[in-house]
Amino acid sequence: MNRQEQKLQTRQRIVDAAFSLLDEDKSLSAMSLREVAREAGIAPTSFYRHFGDINELGLTLVDEAGLALRQLMRQARQRIEAGGGVIDISVDTFMEFITANKNVFRLLLREHTGTSAAFRAAVVREIQHFIEELTDYVILQLKLPRNIATMQAEAMVKLVFSAGAEALDSDDIARRDIAASVKLQLRFVQYGAVKYASR
Amino acid sequence: MNRQEQKLQTRQRIVDAAFSLLDEDKSLSAMSLREVAREAGIAPTSFYRHFGDINELGLTLVDEAGLALRQLMRQARQRIEAGGGVIDISVDTFMEFITANKNVFRLLLREHTGTSAAFRAAVVREIQHFIEELTDYVILQLKLPRNIATMQAEAMVKLVFSAGAEALDSDDIARRDIAASVKLQLRFVQYGAVKYASR
DNA sequence: TAAATTAGCGTACAGTTGTAAGCTGAAATT
DNA sequence: AATTTCAGCTTACAACTGTACGCTAATTTA
Known part of the structure; x- marks a missing residue:
């Protein structure tokens, strides 16, 4: 599989994970990077490969x-x-x-x-x-x-x-x-x- | 000074502190007990003498x-x-x-x-x-x-x-x-x- | 005056956070 | 085939969180 595609896919997983977390009682500002990463199934630090910031997400x-x-x-x-x-x-x-x-x-x-x-x-x-x-x-x-x-x-x-x-x-x-x-x-x-x- | 009065006064200081923190970009759920205590000028643990919980506040x-x-x-x-x-x-x-x-x-x-x-x-x-x-x-x-x-x-x-x-x-x-x-x-x-x- | 109550404090601990540093292995490029 | 790139990992650390525990000193009660 293409490397770019792979990356976009992971990025989408992060976005989906974030949305699913909002489902519960969480606002964006209360959403931690580690939580999103956990939900998306990646290491916390890998998050930075896709977004410079949690605000960017x-x-x-x-x-x-x-x-x-x-x-x-x-x-x-x-x-x-x-x-x-x-x-x-x-x-x-x-x-x-x-x-x-x-x-x-x-x-x-x-x-x-x-x-x-x-x-x-x-x-x-x-x-x-x-x-x-x-x-x-x-x-x-x-x-x-x-x-x-x-x-x-x-x-x-x-x-x-x-x-x-x-x-x-x-x-x-x-x-x-x-x-x-x-x-x-x-x-x-x-x-x-x-x-x-x-x- | 009366002990009850003193206590009510401290309680009011806590409430005022909380309101003043909301002034900045903080919501209730993002407001930490320690922060409120700091602003009110009391020890974190003293908070519990007035409210059982931060939700109560x-x-x-x-x-x-x-x-x-x-x-x-x-x-x-x-x-x-x-x-x-x-x-x-x-x-x-x-x-x-x-x-x-x-x-x-x-x-x-x-x-x-x-x-x-x-x-x-x-x-x-x-x-x-x-x-x-x-x-x-x-x-x-x-x-x-x-x-x-x-x-x-x-x-x-x-x-x-x-x-x-x-x-x-x-x-x-x-x-x-x-x-x-x-x-x-x-x-x-x-x-x-x-x-x-x-x- | 002696005893009891209690507002507030300091210490302590386990859990969370963001993110820095450096490694790995596979894909992309040469 | 050799080299470069880079997505994702592990480890690490300092900062913060809530709150349990026990002490102190002053007020209140008896």
Whole structure:
């Protein structure tokens, strides 16, 4: 086997190990290099062959999480084009994503308010992407002026993320209630934005 | 001096020390007993004379933060009664609180999504209080049915807290923009809720 | 006044951490 | 075939962690 491939494979093992550790009650800053190495099945010092730092690994994880988020967005779009209410489909897709990728979403949530300014900034960047894409969509859909659409999209994303945070700690039944609540709240925002725009 | 008083005083020094450590980039779970003891000026082992556990200290801190939050609410109410738009006054008061008590609000934010289920639950409880008080207010003010008022209040609190999180990492100028944005978003929610109720 | 309680201290220990130094063996290059 | 590169290893160390144990000195109680 190729040497480069081998190395990339090990690197991926490290990343996977880190994600699996986040599954339990650990944040990036509480994750030790040795722990990751142990989980990945390598010697602690070998870690440095792949990342100069444990923070470098952290940023990689945030990037991967952001990637997953964008895929989620794409999936929601496809479903909406196939028919159905935008809000309903979006929230349902989001909830599915959270349930299927708990640790990924948890990472974003935790580091968004975490202790590392660099991680916080990285997460904010990812969320900003999300808001921008939604803004464009809102402009097309509701024909709102950009400044109002931005406010609406931002509010919606914040509400959905908050609901997601709640959902993480809930079972399926409670999650259904949360989904219903946030859908209603998103409608409030949408009504309000439309009314405000036509003032 | 009384022995009990002396002890309470030391206990308060520990709590203060912990809060001041949170000022820097530390979460509760990353805060070590020895660090707190050092900051409080006592021997590491003396810590146990006051708290059985470092988690016990954590819960105490969350409680104190919740207390501060309720005082904030009371202050906002007084100001509103003195005249002024509810949304404007509330947001301004909240932003003042955050600026003046950064570490307190940071604690609530961090532990809301933190790694300890007990802390998360404690913070959720405090936020719930906040939502309930706001719900009652909304019912009185807008004459909405309780279920809709609850949804509105919940959305508003979530938006304000999100804005607060942003504000923590911002300077005065950016904070003004954030305040303006969240005010507009709160109006969206309010318009929407009122319209939804009169459907 | 004598006895009991206790807040705070110093010492001690086993466990964890990050990472420096140097070795090995296999893959890549010449 | 000989040489170079380098992913991963073992060993090592200083710094930190939580907390067990027993002492001291001052307050409280009897």
